Amino acid sequence: MNYIENVFICLAIPLFISIIFTRSTVRLVLTFMLSGMVVCLLSSYISTFLSGSLEIDSFTASLTLVPIVEELMKMVPLVLFILLFEPDVEMLPCSVLMIAVGFATFENACYLAQNGAESFQHLLIRGFGTGAMHVVCGALVAIGLMLLWDKLWLRMAGALGLLVVATTFHGVYNILVSQKSSTAIIGYVIPMVTSVIVLIAERKLEKNSNLRQD
Amino acid sequence: MIETIENGLQLALTVVCITVAISKAYFSRSRTWAILAFFSGIWFLGDLYWVLFLVFFGDTPDPSYITDLSWFAAYLFLLLLMNSVETEKKKMSKVLLLVPLFTIGMGVYYMQWGQYLTNIIDILLMSMLIAHSIHGLMKLTERKNRKNRMLYGTVLYFCIMEYGAWTASCIFEGDTLANPYIWFDIGLSLAFVLLIVAVGKAVDNELY
Numbered sequence: 001m002n003y004i005e006n007v008f009i010c011l012a013i014p015l016f017i018s019i020i021f022t023r024s025t026v027r028l029v030l031t032f033m034l035s036g037m038v039v040c041l042l043s044s045y046i047s048t049f050l051s052g053s054l055e056i057d058s059f060t061a062s063l064t065l066v067p068i069v070e071e072l073m074k075m076v077p078l079v080l081f082i083l084l085f086e087p088d089v090e091m092l093p094c095s096v097l098m099i100a101v102g103f104a105t106f107e108n109a110c111y112l113a114q115n116g117a118e119s120f121q122h123l124l125i126r127g128f129g130t131g132a133m134h135v136v137c138g139a140l141v142a143i144g145l146m147l148l149w150d151k152l153w154l155r156m157a158g159a160l161g162l163l164v165v166a167t168t169f170h171g172v173y174n175i176l177v178s179q180k181s182s183t184a185i186i187g188y189v190i191p192m193v194t195s196v197i198v199l200i201a202e203r204k205l206e207k208n209s210n211l212r213q214d
Numbered sequence: 215m216i217e218t219i220e221n222g223l224q225l226a227l228t229v230v231c232i233t234v235a236i237s238k239a240y241f242s243r244s245r246t247w248a249i250l251a252f253f254s255g256i257w258f259l260g261d262l263y264w265v266l267f268l269v270f271f272g273d274t275p276d277p278s279y280i281t282d283l284s285w286f287a288a289y290l291f292l293l294l295l296m297n298s299v300e301t302e303k304k305k306m307s308k309v310l311l312l313v314p315l316f317t318i319g320m321g322v323y324y325m326q327w328g329q330y331l332t333n334i335i336d337i338l339l340m341s342m343l344i345a346h347s348i349h350g351l352m353k354l355t356e357r358k359n360r361k362n363r364m365l366y367g368t369v370l371y372f373c374i375m376e377y378g379a380w381t382a383s384c385i386f387e388g389d390t391l392a393n394p395y396i397w398f399d400i401g402l403s404l405a406f407v408l409l410i411v412a413v414g415k416a417v418d419n420e421l422y
Contacts, residue, residue: 054277063267064277157290161252164287168259171280175266183270204240 004110008041011109032095035077036102043073044110063178067170071137074099075163078141093142100138104131129188132195133173137166139198169194217389220396221265224403228258231406235413242417246298250413253291254406260284282332289339292369296346299362299416307352310345317341320377327384344373365412368405375402 015034019027047069051061077099081087087095108130117123141162176187235251238244260281267275275281314337321337350366378398386393 056277060276064275064279068279068283154294157294158252161256161287161290161294164283165252165256165259168256168263168280168284171263172259172266175263175270179270 003113004041004044007109007113008037008106011106012037028091029094029098032077032098033102033105036074036099036104037106039073039076039099040070040103040106040110043070046073059178063171063174067167067174070103071163071167071170074103074134074138074166075141075159093139096138096142097135100134101131104134107134125185125188128192129173129177130191133170133191136191136194136198137170139195140166140169215389216391216396218265218268220399220403221261221268224399224406225258225261225265227403227406228254228261231410232258234410238414238417244417246295246413246417249291249295249298250409253288253295254409256284256291257288257406260288282335286335286339289343292372293339293342293346295413296343296350296365296369299365299413300350306345306349310349313345313348314341317344320381324380324384340373340376343369347373361415361418364408365416368408368412371408372402372405375399375405 012034015030015037019030019034022030043066047061047066050065050069051058054061054065056065078092078096081095082092108127111126111130112123141159173187173191176190177184179187231254232251235247235254239247239251260283263284264274264278264281267273317337317340321333324336325333347366347370351363351370375398379395379402382393382395382398386395390396
């Protein structure tokens, strides 16, 4: 039995208290981290419910269903933020990334609670792999939103398409890490390599953020 | 074996398409190239997910929501691609009302094997893709500027190959070259190369 609610309380309460005592950008960053943890918890409930309804075992669900639920849920705080506060485009990459960081942190904490913390080597690889995977998925959406931002139809369709890009990337990652030895290591390494590529691309795009209007 | 080689070919051609599209998008600052990169990227990921599932588990993914979603998103990006090169909006011809007749008919046929919801989404997206590409081709005959013709033609070719592959997979079985599915899927893979040329022409057309 894995008491993820208890893990959630331990991680979320300090964050919640710090949100009360902070202001402006720091508060926003912490709020997004907390919302990432909340959606991770909700994703777990939804995935369990759906796999039960569709009568598929948890392993198959982790490969076919969980990536969709998790990536969809990660978009919820962002969509609410955009609809309620109409923020500047510049604020979106940071918000997407902090949601992803909160999500990955809570997921790793649950993994530790379930599997123990004995194997330093495995946890190191997993920590980098899972963390990088969620950040890469978030960054894909963020970069795409920045590129495809000015027209409504591009914003809607582009966001939907990028969500699917992130979902499929997540699905491929889950398949690879579900295997043994070298295949799993390749799975863990791919998000790390991709995150370096995304980081370089983001830096380059920062210099010239707007593509030519076609 | 043949299907695995053919899947490998498709993955390789999509990688070529992604690489060219990303480099062109970066150097030309063109959104059209960026959309082509997204289209080929999502297609590649969907294909990769499918192939990995086949390799590691010896079967296709069930439920196949992720691959279905990735192909739907690819169609969406293809629609965006055609929209991004369009310079002026023009009323669609009534002849194009025949397109949904075809797509709905085929969709109902495929429903014998596939899920209702995925087939309905396929009908919607394919109707838009086919109608938009034919509309683009019809419109170009009336204008001096015809460099977008190849893009519309390639999208139409892509749709024909898709329908060919779907229909062949319903009728024929077997992992041999005698199965028309393999040939339609190879034809589909070639569409990625044609799209690079077609988008190149369309973007040049915008610049000059």
